[in-house]
Amino acid sequence: MRKVKLEICSGTSCHLMGSFDLNQVVNNLKPQYKEHLEISVIPCLGECGEGPNIRFNGILYTQVTPERLKKMIIQSTQK
Template sequence: MKEINVNVCLGTTCFVMGGTNLNELLEIVPKKYGDKVKVSGSPCLGLCSINWEYSKAPYVKVNNEVVAEATVEKVLNEIERQMTNEQ
């Protein structure tokens, strides 16, 4: 099975617009999925300078999928979705 990479944006925009709660992902994901899913924080992913700018921040990338207005729940759902598609 392909590995899933979760990238939480820690840029200023995402942090200010509510990304701080996403820190929880760094604890939850390894507990839930072990080493099947890798989660890491990243400096600005540059997503706030494309489409909706800051209005849909915070952003998280799950492999190549962008999760806008990200919450812990939305990101977990996206992980599940990709895992099911994989099978």
């Protein structure tokens, strides 16, 4: 199975809006989900102020909540 690419912005603007909570979602994932992910932490995704931002399979998502990220990961790895 092809890996799902997840980039989490950890720039100061996103950090202030809680990007670390998104990191924690990833850190606490069960191995069955985690093994499908290729995770990287990015210093800026260029949408400061709309954070926390992620790029998921090349598509930018803004104002991401931990719940939403969890759902996205689970859905994409079930396909």
